[in-house]
Amino acid sequence: MSTFFAANGIGVRNLHSFRLSSDGLAADRLVLSLPLAVNSSVLVADTLSELAAPRSVSEAVTALFPHAHELHVGHETHLGEVRWKVYLERRNGFEGEEPGTVFLAWKWKTASQPIRSTYRWVPLGSTESRSSALGMALDDNPELKRVLVRVVDNMQLGRNCGAEFDRLVVREPSIQRVSVDIDTSTPRIPVGELTGLLDLASALGLESDAIENELHAVRTNHIVRMAAGTSISGPFVTVYHQPFDTHHRHASQAGSYSGRSQSDARKTPRERQ
Numbered sequence: 001m002s003t004f005f006a007a008n009g010i011g012v013r014n015l016h017s018f019r020l021s022s023d024g025l026a027a028d029r030l031v032l033s034l035p036l037a038v039n040s041s042v043l044v045a046d047t048l049s050e051l052a053a054p055r056s057v058s059e060a061v062t063a064l065f066p067h068a069h070e071l072h073v074g075h076e077t078h079l080g081e082v083r084w085k086v087y088l089e090r091r092n093g094f095e096g097e098e099p100g101t102v103f104l105a106w107k108w109k110t111a112s113q114p115i116r117s118t119y120r121w122v123p124l125g126s127t128e129s130r131s132s133a134l135g136m137a138l139d140d141n142p143e144l145k146r147v148l149v150r151v152v153d154n155m156q157l158g159r160n161c162g163a164e165f166d167r168l169v170v171r172e173p174s175i176q177r178v179s180v181d182i183d184t185s186t187p188r189i190p191v192g193e194l195t196g197l198l199d200l201a202s203a204l205g206l207e208s209d210a211i212e213n214e215l216h217a218v219r220t221n222h223i224v225r226m227a228a229g230t231s232i233s234g235p236f237v238t239v240y241h242q243p244f245d246t247h248h249r250h251a252s253q254a255g256s257y258s259g260r261s262q263s264d265a266r267k268t269p270r271e272r273q
Contacts, residue, residue: 017240033072040065047073051084057106057114064088064104067095083109117172
């Protein structure tokens with residue numbers, strides 16, 4: 001996907017992540033984000049075609065993208081399987097969904113039926129409300145909760161990074177995932193300055209070598225977000241990181257994309273709502 005966008009002169013924001021969970025380390029996770037303009041239909045169609053998205057996904061995204069602010073596409077490889085993802089983001093929420101639903105997502109594996117998910121943010125302000133939400137998400141792993149709270153406090157207080165906290169409720173058919181997300185993007189924290197991940201790995205029963213190797217691989221990046229919670233496979237911690245030079249190269253060129261099938265040189269940026 002990176003090659004496809006680069007070949008068409010489209011700037012993207014790369015967001016990598018790795019997940020620590022009781023079933024191991026899920027690496028090779030990548031998300032590319034593009035802002036949408038009023039006339040982005042060719043870009044959206046070509047992107048879905050490049051992903052070989054199922055017909056139901058293409059139809060849903062095509063119908064909804066005029067109401068969205070950003071398109072996110074990505075993949076992850078875990079236990080030898082690749083899962084593709086398409087997200088639509090609307091910052092003030094999608095109509096017809098629960099309040100605070102800012103992401104609609106479709107995920108699929110090769111030759112499998114896509115799964116539709118909704119992502120709903122619930123802001124968390126005080127320490128008490130954060131602890132309460134962490135308790136909801138991590139009731140079955142008090143050690144992980146304890147370590148995570150300590151890491152979060154170090155990030156917010158010790159490093160004075162002004163981290164913001166949200167509870168993210170993800171709903172999928174027969175699955176409900178609840179996590180607490182920590183937005184560290186203002187300012188960003190260099191990977192080398194973040195402590196506590198080895199403790200998190202230990203609380204999850206993971207080998208510390210895997211985490212050290214992952215941090216070594218992203219040592220020139222910034223951590224922009226952390227999340228911890230529970231899913232169908234048990235508790236998890238996800239760390240999102242981004243190269244130094246990509247945070248200011250948000251996909252500003254997406255509005256000039258002409259596509260492979262038609263030319264549309266002038267695109268009007270979507271008015272942010």
